[in-house]
Amino acid sequence: MNRKDTAAKVIIPVLSILIAFIIGGIIIAGLGKNPFTAYGYLFSGAFGSSQKFAQTLTIACPLIFTALAAAFAYKCGVFNLGGEGQFIIGAVTSIFVCQTTGVTGFPGILLSLALGTVMGGVWGAIPGILKIARGLNEMIVSIMLNYVATLFMGYVYTSLLREGSTPQTAAIADSLQLSRISDSFHVHWGFIAAVVLAFVLGYVIFNTSFGFKIRAVGMNPMAAMFNGFPVKKLILSSFIISGAVAGLGGSIELHGKQFRLMSGFGQGFGFDGVAIALIAQLNPVGAALVAFFFAVLRKGSSTLQTGMKIPSSVVDIIQALVIIFAVGGTVLIKRPSVQKMLNRSRKQDSDKEGAKA
Amino acid sequence: MDAVWNISFLQELLLSTIRMATPILLVAIAELYSERAGMVNIGLDGLMAIGALVGFLVGYNTMNPFLGLLAGAAAGVAINMIFAFFTVSLCAEQIVYGMATNILAPALASFIYRLSFSDTSVLIKGVAQDAAAIPGLSQIPFFGKLLFNHPPLVYFAYILVILTGIFFSRTRPGLNFKAVGEFPRAAETMGIRVINVKYIACIICGALAGLGGAYLTICYTNTYSEGIVAGRGFIALSAVIFGRWVSGGVMMACLLFGFCDALQIRLQLIFPNTPYQLLQMIPYVCTLLALIFFGIRKNGPKANGQPYFREER
Numbered sequence: 149m150n151r152k153d154t155a156a157k158v159i160i161p162v163l164s165i166l167i168a169f170i171i172g173g174i175i176i177a178g179l180g181k182n183p184f185t186a187y188g189y190l191f192s193g194a195f196g197s198s199q200k201f202a203q204t205l206t207i208a209c210p211l212i213f214t215a216l217a218a219a220f221a222y223k224c225g226v227f228n229l230g231g232e233g234q235f236i237i238g239a240v241t242s243i244f245v246c247q248t249t250g251v252t253g254f255p256g257i258l259l260s261l262a263l264g265t266v267m268g269g270v271w272g273a274i275p276g277i278l279k280i281a282r283g284l285n286e287m288i289v290s291i292m293l294n295y296v297a298t299l300f301m302g303y304v305y306t307s308l309l310r311e312g313s314t315p316q317t318a319a320i321a322d323s324l325q326l327s328r329i330s331d332s333f334h335v336h337w338g339f340i341a342a343v344v345l346a347f348v349l350g351y352v353i354f355n356t357s358f359g360f361k362i363r364a365v366g367m368n369p370m371a372a373m374f375n376g377f378p379v380k381k382l383i384l385s386s387f388i389i390s391g392a393v394a395g396l397g398g399s400i401e402l403h404g405k406q407f408r409l410m411s412g413f414g415q416g417f418g419f420d421g422v423a424i425a426l427i428a429q430l431n432p433v434g435a436a437l438v439a440f441f442f443a444v445l446r447k448g449s450s451t452l453q454t455g456m457k458i459p460s461s462v463v464d465i466i467q468a469l470v471i472i473f474a475v476g477g478t479v480l481i482k483r484p485s486v487q488k489m490l491n492r493s494r495k496q497d498s499d500k501e502g503a504k505a
Numbered sequence: 506m507d508a509v510w511n512i513s514f515l516q517e518l519l520l521s522t523i524r525m526a527t528p529i530l531l532v533a534i535a536e537l538y539s540e541r542a543g544m545v546n547i548g549l550d551g552l553m554a555i556g557a558l559v560g561f562l563v564g565y566n567t568m569n570p571f572l573g574l575l576a577g578a579a580a581g582v583a584i585n586m587i588f589a590f591f592t593v594s595l596c597a598e599q600i601v602y603g604m605a606t607n608i609l610a611p612a613l614a615s616f617i618y619r620l621s622f623s624d625t626s627v628l629i630k631g632v633a634q635d636a637a638a639i640p641g642l643s644q645i646p647f648f649g650k651l652l653f654n655h656p657p658l659v660y661f662a663y664i665l666v667i668l669t670g671i672f673f674s675r676t677r678p679g680l681n682f683k684a685v686g687e688f689p690r691a692a693e694t695m696g697i698r699v700i701n702v703k704y705i706a707c708i709i710c711g712a713l714a715g716l717g718g719a720y721l722t723i724c725y726t727n728t729y730s731e732g733i734v735a736g737r738g739f740i741a742l743s744a745v746i747f748g749r750w751v752s753g754g755v756m757m758a759c760l761l762f763g764f765c766d767a768l769q770i771r772l773q774l775i776f777p778n779t780p781y782q783l784l785q786m787i788p789y790v791c792t793l794l795a796l797i798f799f800g801i802r803k804n805g806p807k808a809n810g811q812p813y814f815r816e817e818r
Contacts, residue, residue, distance in 0.1 A: 179620070227600055284796050285746065287547060287600070291739045295789040303782040423608055426601055459619035464612030471605045472587065479597040 156481055161427055161434075164473035165441070172466040176458060186456055190463075193451025194444040202334045206405055208436075208443035210235065210414070212342040213397020214421025215428070215435040216349055217272075217390040223353055223430055224386035225366035230275060230290025231394045232418025233297035237271040238264035238395030239402040240301050243409050246320040247309055253323045260324065261399045268395010269388045271297065276387030280380040286387070294418060305409045316410035326404040336404035345393070346436040353432065362386055394421075423467060427474045442467060512647070518767055519651055523659065524725060526763025528553070528717045530662050532741035533748070533755045534669055535713030540745060541673065542706035543686040545599050545810040548588055548606025549738030552711055553718030556581045558614035560719025561631045561729040562621060570634035574658060574719045581715020582708050584610050589707035593700060596812035607738075615731050633727035634658065656724040658716070665713075669752040682706070686806030689813045699813055714738070736789070743792050750805055758795070765791040 173183035194204045214231040221228035228234075245251070245260040275289040304317065311318035326336040353359040364372040365382045373379045398414060406413060424442055428434030445467060449460035480486055532549050539546045546552075559580035564573025588606055591597040622629055634656040643653040672679040684692040685702045693699045717737075722729050740762050748754030765788040772784045 229604075278797060282797060285743075288739055288743045288746070288796065289793060291736065292743075292789045292793050295736055296786050299782040299786045299789075303780045306782070307780045419604070419608060422604055426604070459616050461612045461616040461619065465609060465616060468605055468609030468612060471601070471608065472591065475597055475601050475605070476591050476595060479591070479595050483595070 156478075157429060157431075160477035160481075161429075161438070161470075161474050164427070164470050164477060167473050168466045168469035171469055172462055175462060175465070179458065181456055181458060186452060186458060189451050189455040190448030191444070193448040193455075198333060200447070204443050204447045205335045205339050205440075207446050208440045209336075209339045209342050209404065210397050210401045210417050211420055211424060211439040211442055212339075212346060212436050213400070214394055214417045215424035215439050216342075216346060216421075216432055217394035217397070218418075218422040219425035219428065219430045219432055219435050220349060220353070220362075220393065221386050221390035222425060223359075223366050224362045224383055225369060226276075226279065226383055226386060227287045227422075228272065228275070228290055228387060228390045228394075229287050229418065229422060230272065230293050230391070231421045232414055232416070233290065233294035234268040234271045234391040234394035235398035235401070235414045235417055236294075236297045236301050238268040238398030239406075239409060239413060240297075240304055240398075241267040241395070242399040242402045243304070243309060243317055243320070246324050247318065252321060256321075256324050257326065257403060260403065261396060264399030264402075265392045265396040268398065269392035272391015272394065273384065273388045276384040279387075280384055298415075301409060301413065302411070305411070309409075314410075317408045319407040320403065324403060325407060326400065336400075338400035338404040341400065342397070343436055345396075346432045349393075350432040394418075420467075423471050426471055429474075429478065514771075516647060516651060518764075518771060521767035521770070522760060522764040523651070523655065524763075525766040526759045527659050527662050528720045528725065529737055529741045529744060529762055530666070530756060530759040531658075531717035531720060532714045532738055533744040533759055534662075534665055534752065535710040535717065536741055536745045537669065537750065537752060537755055538682075538706050538713070539710040540750065540806055540809055541682050541686045542703050543689060543806055543808045543811065543813070544592065544703060544706055544710070545603070546585070546588060546606075546707075546710055547600060547603030547739075547742060548585070548610070549603075549714050549741055550734050550736065551606040551608070551610030551738070552581045552584055552714035553721070553734045553738050554611040554614045555584050556715030556718025557722045557733055558618055558718075558729055559715070561722035562617070564632035564719075564723050564727075565629070568632050570632050570656075570723050573632060573723050574634070574716060577719025577723075578712040578715040581713070581718065582711035584613075585707050585711030585714070589704055592812065593703045593707070596814055598812070599810055611731075611734075618729060618731075628728050628730070631722060631727045631729065634724045658720055658724050663756070666752045666756045673752070683806070686808055689808055693815070700815065703813070717741075740788065740792055743796055746805070747792075747795050747799055761795065762788055762792060 169187070173187070176183040176186045193200065195201055214235055217231045217234065218228055242260040242264040245263055246256065249256075249259070251259055271293065274293060275284075275286040278284040278289050279286045306315040309317040326338050329335050329337065329340070353362065361372070361377050361382055364375070364377060365379050369379050372382075397417075401414070402409070420442060424438045425435050428438045445463045449463035452458050452462070453460040481490065532553060535552075536546060536549060556577035560573040560577030563576035564570055567573070584606060587609070588599075588602045591602050592599045636654050637657050639653040643649045645653070673683060681692065681697045682702055684695070684697060685699050689699045718734065721733055741759070744755055744758035744762060747758040748756070769784050769787040772779070772787075773781050776784070
C-alpha cells in the first residue's frame with residue numbers, strides 16, 4: 149500500500165501541473181505566439197533576479213495563509229469558502245488598531261496581529277455556528293459573508309478611514325510595518341511565519357489527538373459521533389481556527405506588504421486558497437509549496453502580459469486546469485478497475501523481489 | 506421626499522424587482538434540475554460568467570439577441586460537461602469541481618474578452634433584446650407595464666417555473682429524475698438509467714445557467730464587464746434551499762432577492778449620504794437572514810451531493 153500511494157501523492161500533482169502547462173502552451177500557440185518564449189517570460193518574471201524572487205515569496209505569503217485556512221476546515225469535512233472575507237476582516241481590524249489606538253512599534257504589531265487573528269476567527273465562527281445550530285450550508289453562508297466583508301472594507305476605505313481624495317486609507321506608521329529579512333532580500337518576516345505555521349498545522353493535524361479527532365470527523369462524522377467525539381464542537385473549532393488563520397494572513401498582508409486598505413485588497417485570495425489546498429490534498433506543508441507555485445504564476449503572469457501581450461488570465465486557466473487534473477487523478481486511481489490493475493503490478497513486483505531472494 | 510414614495514416609484518421598484526430576479530431565477534431553476542438528480546453544482550457563478558461573455562460576443566458580432574442567448578446557453582453546457590464527466594463518470598467530489606468551474610470559467614471569459622477587444626478601457630456596447638409587449642395585456646393599467654412588457658426571456662423564465670413544477674410532480678420522467686436524487690440505487694433497479702439522467706441534468710443545468718448569464722449581457726445591460734455576475738450564482742444556490750426544492754418556492758425566493766437588489770439601488774438614490782456599500786450589503790444580508798429563519802435543510806433530495814458508484818454493491 150504505502151510506498152506507491154505516497155508516490156502517487158507527489159506524482160499526480162506534478163503530472164497535473166505538467167499537463168496544464170502543455171494545454172496552456174497550446175492555447176498560447178493558438179494565439180500565434182511561441183509558448184516556450186512565453187513560459188520563459190513567466191519564469192524569468194518570477195525568478196529572474198533576487199528582487200523578483202523576493203516579490204514572488206511576498207505574493208506567496210497571503211496565499212499560504214488562505215490555503216492553510218481552507219485545508220484545515222476541509223480536514224474536518226467542512227468547506228470554508230469564506231477565506232477571503234476572514235482575510236479582509238483581519239486586515240480591517242488591524243487598520244483600526246493601527247489608526248485609532250496609537251500604539252506603535254513591536255507591541256503595536258503584536259496587538260494588531262492578535263486582534264486581526266481573533267476577529268478572523270469570529271468571522272469564521274459565524275458559518276460554523278449557523279451550520280451546527282441551523283444546519284445551514286456553510287459554503288453559501290461563508291460566500292455571503294465574503295461579500296459583506298468586502299463591502300464593509302469598501303465603506304472603511306471610502307468613508308470611515310479615508311485619507312485624501314483617492315478612496316484608500318492612510319498607510320500605517322513605519323514603526324508598525326513588518327521588517328524585512330535582510331536589506332538586500334526584501335521579504336518580510338510574515339513569510340517565515342506562514343511557513344512555520346504550515347509546519348505547526350501539519351503537526352497538529354497529523355500528530356495530536358485533537359488533529360486526529362478533526363480528521364475523524366472529516367472522514368466520517370457519524371462514526372466519530374458514535375465514538376463519543378464532540379462532533380459539533382470540533383466542527384465549530386475547525387471553523388474558528390480556519391478563520392483565525394485567514395484573519396492573521398490578512399493582518400500580515402497589511403503590515404508586511406500593502407500598509408493600507410484600498411480597492412481590490414485580498415481579492416481572489418480565498419478561492420485561490422481553496423484551490424491550493426485541494427491540489428496539495430489538504431496537506432499543510434504541501435499547501436505552502438503549491439502556494440509558492442501559484443505565486444510564481446501570479447508574478448510571472450504580469451511579465452507575460454507586458455512582454456508578450458498575452459492576457460494574464462491564461463494563468464488562471466492553467467491554475468483551474470491543475471485542480472481539474474490533480475483531483476481527477478486522485479479519484480481515478482481509487483477506481484476499482486484501476487486499483488485492480490495497480491494491485492496486479494504490485495504483486496508482480498513482489499513476485500520478482502521474491503524470485504531474486 | 507414624499508414625491509418619491511408615489512405609485513410610479515412602486516411600479517418602478519416592482520418592475521426592477523422582476524428584472525433583477527429573472528437571471529437568478531433562471532440559474533436557480535438550473536440548480537433545481539441538477540440537485541433533483543443529486544448533483545450539487547456550486548459552479549453556477551462560473552457558468553453564468555461564460556454564458557454572459559459568449560452571449561455578449563455572439564450578440565455583438567451577429568447583432569441577433571436570440572443567437573446570443575442560444576450561444577450563451579451552449580457555452581454553459583460545454584463548460585458544465587467538465588463537471589459532469591468528473592463527478593458522474595469518475596465519481597469525484599461535486600463541490601471540488603463546482604469550485605474548479607468557478608475558477609476556470611471566469612478566467613476563460615476574461616481571457617476571451619481581452620483577446621476580442623484589446624482596449625478594455627472603452628465600454629463596448631453589444632446587442633440588446635428589446636421588450637416584447639404582449640398585445641392587449643400590456644395595456645392594463647399598472648400591471649400591464651409591470652408584467653407584460655418584458656424581453657421574451659423573462660416570460661420564458663416564468664413559463665419555465667410552471668413547466669418545471671408540472672414536470673417534477675406530474676410526469677413520469679420527472680418522477681424518475683427525482684428518484685435519482687433520492688435513492689439512485691433503487692432507481693437503477695427500477696430500470697432508470699441513473700448515469701444518463703445525471704448527464705441530462707447537467708446539460709439542462711449548464712444551458713439554463715448559461716442563459717441566466719447571457720441575460721445579464723443581452724437583456725439587463727448590453728455591456729460586458731468582469732465580475733458582472735457578482736455572486737448571483739451563489740444567491741441562486743441559496744434560493745433553491747430557501748425555496749425548498751420546488752419551482753414555485755424557488756421563484757418566490759428569487760423574487761425576494763430581486764426585490765432586495767432593486768430596493769438597494771433605489772435607496773442609494775434616495776439617501777445619497779448613506780455610504781452606498783452599506784446599502785449594497787442588503788441582498789447578501791437578506792439571503793443570510795432568509796436562510797437562518799427559513800432554510801432548514803430537510804426537504805432536500807436525500808442523495809444530494811453524493812457520488813453514485815455504479816460498480817459498488
